[in-house]
Amino acid sequence: MKTKTINWGMIGAGDVTEVKSGPAFQKVKDSRLVAVMRRDEEKVRDYALRHGIQKWFTDAQKLIEDPEINAIYIATPPDTHDTYAIAALEAGKDVYVEKPMVLSVERAKKLVAAVHNNKNKLSVAHYRREQPYFKKIKTLLEENTIGKPQMVLLQLANKPLTGTALQDPKIKWRLDPGQSGGGLFHDLAPHQVDLMYYFFGAIKEVCGISHNQTGLYQADDVVAGQILFQNDLLFNGTWNFNAFEEIDNCQILGSEGKLSFSIFNKQPIELINQDGTASFSFEPLTHVQQPMIEAVVAYFKGEGSNPCSVEEGLEVMKVLDTLTGKQ
Template sequence: MAKTVGKTLGWGLVGASTIAHEWMIDAIRAQPGNSVAALLSSNTERGAEYAAAHGIAQSYTTLDALLSDPAVDAFYISTTNELHAAQAIAAAAAGKHVLCEKPLAMNLADGRAIVAACRSAGVVLGTNHHLRNAATHQAMRDLVRSGAIGTPLFARVFHAVQLPAHLQGWRVQKADAGGGVVLDITVHDADTLRFLLDAEPVEAIAMTPAAGPLEDGVMAVLRFDNGVLAQLHDAFNVPHAGTGIEIHGSLGSLVGRDVMTQRPVGEVRLRSAEGERVVAVEPHNVYAHSLAAFNRAVQGQGAPAATGEDGLRSLAAALAVLEAARTGQRTPVAAV
């Protein structure tokens, strides 16, 4: 079972990652009683430099050392995707709570194993699908639930960006590490749509560009179990498209602009027979919001913003998109 945690939560960072550097360390430290206790990096020099730069007391080079540190109550896993399963399962076995970057795993078997291991060990498992924590998306969900657009019929996501050079690396070069735009971006689209629609994707069709060892763009359609058809455009190589999400219903439309982002920005408009208005939104840090929910879950108060099961279902949708693009066939989203 997990170590009993009162008002404190010591985190072990699994991976000296850019996302931890740019977002997660500050988000952890913004939570009352939370600290970054230790770091795991396979590179001794990089780990020591990263720990020193961020004021982290311990830097380890082996998973066993991090697992054995009594100051660590929870793991934040942000290594490359093929490592998530082994690291998360080991953390659960040691009684550590787990917040894992998306995609939860490379395949559904590994994802199911993570969920089962954490459930068996009695530890909290969250998937770091940050977009459902955005104030813009939460406002859109509330409006959909309230009937402001009537019955949802169609959705459109445009999430085509220019991947910064410092984030390319394995994402554009290594299929065996989980690279490619679908496991990096489309999985986020699927999770965001699941959150907004309170529905599950059941079928995918998709096409990707023919060139390159890994897909750097995709056009896809997901059919949801409530009948909504959602069009997705994701890319790593489009610098000026902007991002957004739209939900179109029988009585109105919600249009979000610049909302598929880590930053607390963007605008949502509601269009209906009464005209068009900007939806009032109070922006907040999406990662701090996620960490606050995770802390409450550790205290037995609710669930993480995105659970392990959420990560598994969103992964299943992304894998269906990949298979549909590979085969050119309609592809069912696997049951989880």
């Protein structure tokens, strides 16, 4: 039997797709990026020509309905994720949707229902799950190298955006809760929260507080919260987007040791336990989403499990909404 090829149509062609994801669709086995959509005709044509994509559209529905395409990658701002995902599912196409999955828990539940009501598949782009760096952390946890995990301490701090950055269209939409869901927290925290869910499983309780400390834009710029997992592990997280210094640090404290690592800067993983100290380093990936896209292609072909389901995306949205006071 001839191997099924996943022929992708991509909706949205912004900076995030230039290196992080777009080229990877052409490099993964049995995967082809055959079409791209953006409302600006000049920009979408330029993108297609530069990346060797044979078709381009300015109408998302026309791309979705193209008979050559059997899977849709949604890389637009989050306010349109569910609209395009539901349209693609109803057209009989599998879907790979960027994070945050949608704007709110309410909309996430509607997307869950749409997946259940249609025969096609959906995966969420919480792509760090499939990167070797984070898979190593999961393996170290499963091997009980730190005993029973008891507590996570996570800190993320970024320096304030400059006046120029605040006016940059590539950044400006991320600061608009109507488009992004909740500013830089909603842009970055989904990766962190999803990794905790990936590492530790079901969540029991969530509480938190968020605040717009500087008033530079509409979204809250400081967030603090706690998650109690069903396995009794307690997570403490703080996010500050107007800090004096940059911090990207996560520590998992266990009954017999400690793991220290970063989420975005990819510092070497440090393991400290009764055997001493060990460090694990990984080469940076050219296309950070390529391992995830490989897993998604395998899932769409029926050769693997879903690397991140719509239900898991809903759990992440519940945490984001609770920490920012939306529910």
